[in-house]
Amino acid sequence: MKQWPIFWRWLTVAALLEWLIGRTLTRSAIFMPKTPFMISSYQVLGTVGQVAITMTSLLALISILWIAWQERRNITFALLLITSVACSLTFIFVLPDGWWPVIDRMLLVAISTVLLGRLWRAAGDRRRQLILTIPVLAVWLGALYHWLPALAQALQLPEVPALGRTLFNIGEILVAFTPIGLWLLLRPRERIRVYALATIPAILFSIMHLIAPALVSMLVIWSIGLTLYLPWPLYALSLWLGMLAISSALKRDEAIGWGLLLLLAAGYAPQVSTHVFISLSALWLMLAGQPVEQTKCTSSFQSQPQIHAVT
């Protein structure tokens, strides 16, 4: 990440803090006894979480605008990004009505579609393309899942198409397989100690899931938007290999590691525009962070030679 502007690191840290504090710790704190000290601590934590989400929102907007600038030669993609930011900011103050939510969510579908197309247009390692398709497709399905109800409401249909839930479930499968795929891609050769340390979150998740499945499910839905409808060992395996992939990628300073962290912080099928922007930024980062010899063939990334020259 040394070759990227420093705000990308700030974004990653802020997004992780926001996820950890704003969406996980403060919510799990309500399971604890309510002593006056706990209440005070919780209030402080809540305030820090609110600042973290605002900071994350600021940095997410900056990152999307920065990407738009980088993509200025690919004017359609840049305009999609800028329009999406403009819609997001406008809809904070003016309630979107009629077709506006459809357009807003269609923009996100379009952006992820462009990223998907770009990934497959690039010549190079098909295995890498296949693996990176998994997270891009998951984000694409998440965007489509939010787009369908908006479309149904704009068309004044009496029902939202049932297809939405199927899309969501397929997307969740892809989310579960993303860390596994990235681990296969990176093939980290770590010491046994690292492998053992990386199992800790997976073991904690497994124990908590066995003791209190309903509680864990609710926390996970709040935290990253997954419903845990798949067999729990798959999530545990995904968590373990994901930790290994992140650890390995960060050691090698590969953008994939940062991208995975950002995707984790954004969650699946996010319900807030900030998290959508973070997931799109993460995908862009993962795709842009491909080795030079693979990205040279893609027209869209040729506008940033100084970045890839040092990759």
Next chain:
Amino acid sequence: MMKHPRCMLAGLILAAIILTFFKIPLASSQSLTLIATRLDGELPLGDPDSALWQKSTAIDVPLSAQTITIPYLNKTNVKTIKARALRNDRQLAILVEWSDATQDDTLVRVQDFRDAVAVQFPLITTVEPYICMGMAGVDVNIWQWKADWQADIAARQDMETAYPNMNVDFYPFAQTALPAPVDYTDPNYVTAYQAGNLFAQVHATPVENLIAGGFGTLTSLPIDNQLVQGYGVYANGQWRVIFARDLKTTLPDNAQFDPGKSYPLAFAAWDGANGERNGQKSVSQWISLNINKPVAAAQPAAARNSLLASIDTTQVVILAIVGTLLLVAVGASIAWKIETRGSK
């Protein structure tokens, strides 16, 4: 500016603190949205089968067991509800439908529990409080429809409802052929009724209007503040319940609704046959309720005024500041890029 990343970071943190202090969000919602479609005439408040409900797009809201605070059940029966909303210039109506294998609408026997459904709105709409009963400082207004209250409106239930062939030596309420002693009907001797206890009244509506500000704080609003109307019907293994209330009320502790604005909304449901009551229930996450604006073509002036009214001047100023900060940040990024290119 990029030469001094610490300054930029400090500036961003300061901006974040200011925005947080003024409660200015920088993110818009992408979540599930229930749109209250505007109608010109009367709302179908007593008819869940009315074709008018089809003008509103139904949304399926997933529910899961409340497992945050005891007492809770790990397995609750209501997994999803379907919701629609309509409004006219005066009222808001929400239709909630869900599957339930049994109709539990009596509480006469101690072993019985009722089916019920509730909707919840935060009284402060700028923040979403905890989904379960709100939190200190952010109260929630809850409308709870109760199947037994609905049945009571049709015919008051008592012991003979549960035990139609009961026989007692002397039970004035069961022996309708004999007049009850005056002490039993004189309000002065029915203390709960006389004191205004909501549960001792003859129910005028099957919906209880409540307020809460955290676990253990759920409180019924006074009788004169029981403003929510309701109607529920059970057929073919499905409950269909309508909530209705005026968009605006003058009484305190009630959610207020303005056309053209969005409000957080959450649902809860109870299956009495599963022993679900109180905190043992299924709950949804927060979704958005969009109070649909008037059609612009029909009322251009009203729509324009509504749009202007929805924009707060302070928020616009703060947005302008944030916009400037963003421009500065983007400018700094470009400068950094040019600088990097130059150094090569």
